[in-house]
Amino acid sequence: MPLKLTVSQNVINRLTNVKETCTGNLYGILYNNTLIIVGLYMHSKGKTDIINGFPTEIDMYGVIQVGNEIMDAEKVKQIMNEVDVTDTPLYMSCKIGTRSNVIEAYFNINNRLEHTNFEIIAETDIYSQFVHIRLMTQLPFTSAITTDSIKENFLNLRKQLLNGQTVFNFPKTTIYIMGNECENGLVGLSGDPTVREICKESSDVIEGCIPNDRKKKGPTVEMDVLRIIMLKKVTREYGLDNSKAHAPVLHIDKHPYKSLMLTLNIDALSVVHRDEKVVNLYSVLVESCCRFLRLVEGVILNNVETCSGDYSLISQPETFHFFPEHCGHFITRIYTKRNTEDCMEGTRLKLHKQLLLPLNRPLFRRANRFVFSGDIQGNGLLINPHERLNPVKNGGEIALVKGKYSYYHYCQDNMDDNGWGCAYRSLQTLASWFRFQGYTNREVPTFYDIQKCLVDIGDKPSNFLGSKQWIGSTEVNFVLNSLLNVTSRIIYVSSGEEMESKGPDLIYHFKNHGSPIMIGGGVLAHTILGVDYNSITGEIKFLILDPHYTGSEDLDLILKKGWCGWKPLKFWDKNAYYNMCLPQVPTCI
Incomplete structure (x- = not known):
C-alpha cells in the first residue's frame, strides 16, 4: 500500500515564500503508513548536525528542489540515496511563481518518480496526534583532551546505553520501562498500555504545553510533554551479561595527561x-539519548579544536530547546560560555537561512529558549494573561502583541508602589517583552535601575534616586533607549477622545513591531496590548493591561475584574492628554 503523504502548513508557508533556487532535505514522522513532513533544511557548505537537533523519530525522508530549471532525475535520485529510513523516499519540487510557488510531490518507487497528492496539516492537528517525551539524566564524562580520545569516549558512552542496563522511569510514579529485561518490558503497569493512556491516567506525568502565540483568534496548540528520567542498574542480573567474571587487572601507565571531566546534563526530546505502545518507547529513548550525545560531542570537539591550547576555555555545555515561530517543531542547540550572543550571530544567520526562517528577528538566542512548565522558577509572574480572554466582538481589524511578556503591577517584589509606580510597572512589562523575544539578555530593570538610569543620563537630579516620583512615557523612552538600546516612537493626543483617530497607527504598530505600548495620561499609566479598529465605523476597542492591580497572581480574578481586558474609547479621560510610547523592534538575528 502506498504511503499517505501530509505536509505541515509551516513547511508549505516557508516554501511558498522562498524566491531563490536551492535544494534541501525533508524531515518527517512516519506512523501507520502516513508520512507527515514537519520540517526542512536547505543545503549549504559544510557538514551539518541538524538531524541531532530534531526530536528523535523525526528523520530525513526526502529532498526538496526549489527553482524553475528542468529536474535532473539522476541527480535527484543520487541525493535521495542519503535517505536510509525508507525504501520510498520523497521528492518535492517547488516552482517559483510570480504570485505564488507551485509545489508538487513524488515518491521514488523502484527508481521511478511517481506523482502523489498530499494533504496540508495544521500544527494543531499534528500535536493532537503526537506527544513529546523529554528525557533527562546526568552522565559522567572523562577523556583526554584530544580529538581521538573524545570521539572514542563518546562512542563508549553510546555503547553503554545499548547493554541492557538502562531503565527509564516516569517521575513521581512506580512505572519503569525495562526493555527486554522483564516479560512485558514494563514494571508498574499491567497489560499493554499506550502513550495516550499514560497521558489520561496521570496528570503528574505531563510536564507542559505550548501556547500558540501566532493564532490569537483560534485555539491554542497544546502539546503534552512526558518527562522521563534515565537510570542505570548498578547490579548485574544473572544470565543478562555474557562476560565472564574474573579478578580485576590493574595496568598503570605514567605519563603527562590533560583530562576533561564533565557532567553531561542530558536533556533530549523525542516525539511519538x-x-x-509504552513498551516500544525503550528503543526510542535510547536513540534519543544517543542523538543528544552526538550533538554534545560536536560542540565539545569544536571547543577543543578552537581553544588554541587554552583548555580553561572549555566549559560546561548548556542545552537550549527552541520552538521558533514559523518552524512548527523543536530545534535543540548546545551552547557554552564561549558562545556569546555576539560571536554566534553568523551561526544564527546561517541557521535562519537553512530553515527558511525570517531574517529580521532573533529566534535562537538564549532568551528565546522554550521554557517547560517544570522549569519555571523565580518570581512566578503571569505570562500573557490576555490569551485567556474571549474574542472581542467589534467587527474591526484586530492586531495584538506578538510573543511573550510578563505582567508587572503594583505591590510586586514586596514593594509598596501603590499610587505612584504604574509607569515603572508598564516599563517593566515592555522590558520583559524584549527579553522574552531575545532582543536583550539584560534582566528586567528594577525601580532602582530605572531611577539610576535617568539620573545617569542627566534627565533627573540626584535626589530622584530612591524617591517615589512618577515617570511618564518620555522617561520610559529614555530608559528603553539607554538600557536596552531600543528606540521608541512617541504619539501625543490632547484628549482621550482623540484616541479613536490613532487606530490606524496602533494597527500598524502591532502588525509590524508587535511590542506592547506604554501610555501615560494625567496621573495614570497603562499598557496597551492590542487594538480592534473598524475603519468604516471608526469604532475602536483597546486591549489593556492595567498595572494598578494590587493583588496576587490570580489569573481568574484579574480577568474577571477587568485588570486585563478589552476597553471602549470612553475608558480614556476626555479631559486628559495622553502620550504613547511605541517601542520599535530592531532588525537583528
Whole structure:
C-alpha cells in the first residue's frame, strides 16, 4: 500500500515564500503508513548536525528542489540515496511563481518518480496526534583532551546505553520501562498500555504545553510533554551479561595527561504517536539519548579544536530547546560560555537561512529558549494573561502583541508602589517583552535601575534616586533607549477622545513591531496590548493591561475584574492628554 503523504502548513508557508533556487532535505514522522513532513533544511557548505537537533523519530525522508530549471532525475535520485529510513523516499519540487510557488510531490518507487497528492496539516492537528517525551539524566564524562580520545569516549558512552542496563522511569510514579529485561518490558503497569493512556491516567506525568502565540483568534496548540528520567542498574542480573567474571587487572601507565571531566546534563526530546505502545518507547529513548550525545560531542570537539591550547576555555555545555515561530517543531542547540550572543550571530544567520526562517528577528538566542512548565522558577509572574480572554466582538481589524511578556503591577517584589509606580510597572512589562523575544539578555530593570538610569543620563537630579516620583512615557523612552538600546516612537493626543483617530497607527504598530505600548495620561499609566479598529465605523476597542492591580497572581480574578481586558474609547479621560510610547523592534538575528 502506498504511503499517505501530509505536509505541515509551516513547511508549505516557508516554501511558498522562498524566491531563490536551492535544494534541501525533508524531515518527517512516519506512523501507520502516513508520512507527515514537519520540517526542512536547505543545503549549504559544510557538514551539518541538524538531524541531532530534531526530536528523535523525526528523520530525513526526502529532498526538496526549489527553482524553475528542468529536474535532473539522476541527480535527484543520487541525493535521495542519503535517505536510509525508507525504501520510498520523497521528492518535492517547488516552482517559483510570480504570485505564488507551485509545489508538487513524488515518491521514488523502484527508481521511478511517481506523482502523489498530499494533504496540508495544521500544527494543531499534528500535536493532537503526537506527544513529546523529554528525557533527562546526568552522565559522567572523562577523556583526554584530544580529538581521538573524545570521539572514542563518546562512542563508549553510546555503547553503554545499548547493554541492557538502562531503565527509564516516569517521575513521581512506580512505572519503569525495562526493555527486554522483564516479560512485558514494563514494571508498574499491567497489560499493554499506550502513550495516550499514560497521558489520561496521570496528570503528574505531563510536564507542559505550548501556547500558540501566532493564532490569537483560534485555539491554542497544546502539546503534552512526558518527562522521563534515565537510570542505570548498578547490579548485574544473572544470565543478562555474557562476560565472564574474573579478578580485576590493574595496568598503570605514567605519563603527562590533560583530562576533561564533565557532567553531561542530558536533556533530549523525542516525539511519538499517542497510540504507540509504552513498551516500544525503550528503543526510542535510547536513540534519543544517543542523538543528544552526538550533538554534545560536536560542540565539545569544536571547543577543543578552537581553544588554541587554552583548555580553561572549555566549559560546561548548556542545552537550549527552541520552538521558533514559523518552524512548527523543536530545534535543540548546545551552547557554552564561549558562545556569546555576539560571536554566534553568523551561526544564527546561517541557521535562519537553512530553515527558511525570517531574517529580521532573533529566534535562537538564549532568551528565546522554550521554557517547560517544570522549569519555571523565580518570581512566578503571569505570562500573557490576555490569551485567556474571549474574542472581542467589534467587527474591526484586530492586531495584538506578538510573543511573550510578563505582567508587572503594583505591590510586586514586596514593594509598596501603590499610587505612584504604574509607569515603572508598564516599563517593566515592555522590558520583559524584549527579553522574552531575545532582543536583550539584560534582566528586567528594577525601580532602582530605572531611577539610576535617568539620573545617569542627566534627565533627573540626584535626589530622584530612591524617591517615589512618577515617570511618564518620555522617561520610559529614555530608559528603553539607554538600557536596552531600543528606540521608541512617541504619539501625543490632547484628549482621550482623540484616541479613536490613532487606530490606524496602533494597527500598524502591532502588525509590524508587535511590542506592547506604554501610555501615560494625567496621573495614570497603562499598557496597551492590542487594538480592534473598524475603519468604516471608526469604532475602536483597546486591549489593556492595567498595572494598578494590587493583588496576587490570580489569573481568574484579574480577568474577571477587568485588570486585563478589552476597553471602549470612553475608558480614556476626555479631559486628559495622553502620550504613547511605541517601542520599535530592531532588525537583528
